Amino acid sequence: MRLQADSSTTDAGLVVTIKLPPVEHREEMDRSLVKVGKDVIFHGFRRGRAPVSLLRKHGSLVRDADDDCFRRFMEAARAVLKEEVLKAGYKEPDQLDFGVPDVVVSDADGIIKTVTVTKKKPEVKTEPVVETKSDAG
Numbered sequence: 001m002r003l004q005a006d007s008s009t010t011d012a013g014l015v016v017t018i019k020l021p022p023v024e025h026r027e028e029m030d031r032s033l034v035k036v037g038k039d040v041i042f043h044g045f046r047r048g049r050a051p052v053s054l055l056r057k058h059g060s061l062v063r064d065a066d067d068d069c070f071r072r073f074m075e076a077a078r079a080v081l082k083e084e085v086l087k088a089g090y091k092e093p094d095q096l097d098f099g100v101p102d103v104v105v106s107d108a109d110g111i112i113k114t115v116t117v118t119k120k121k122p123e124v125k126t127e128p129v130v131e132t133k134s135d136a137g
Helices: 022-039 059-087
Strands: 004-010 014-020 096-098 102-106 111-120
Touching: 004 022, 004 059, 004 111, 014 022, 014 059, 059 111
Parallel strands: none
Antiparallel strands: 004 014, 014 111, 096 111, 102 111
16 A cells, blocks of 8 residues: 655644545555455356456445455554654654544545644643641630
C-alpha cells in the first residue's frame, strides 16, 4: 500500500494528512474483494474463482472488502504517522496527544486521514482536601 503523507506545523500542533490515492484505493479494494470472495460460490465458477467484476455487484462482499481495506489502511497509516512525527522533531511520543482522526472514504478521493498531533498538557496533581472536625465549645 503506497500512501502519500503531507505534514505542516500550525498553532494547534503538527497536522498530518495521509492519503491513499484513488487508483491505489481501487487496487486495494480489488485485493480485498479477492480475499473476501475466496469462499464464495457463484454458478459457473469454482469456489473462490469468480471474477472481481462479479464480486463487486454483491453489496455484502463489497462492505466486507471495504472493511478489510480500511483496516489495512489504518495499520499502514499508523506507521506513516510515526515517521512524520519523528521527522517533525517530536522525540518523545509518550508526551504527544494524537487527536481523533478525520477519515474520509470515497472512491473519487481514495482514503484521506488527517490527524492533529499536539503536546500533552502536563497533568496537575491535586491533593485531596481532608476536613477535620474541631471541638469548639
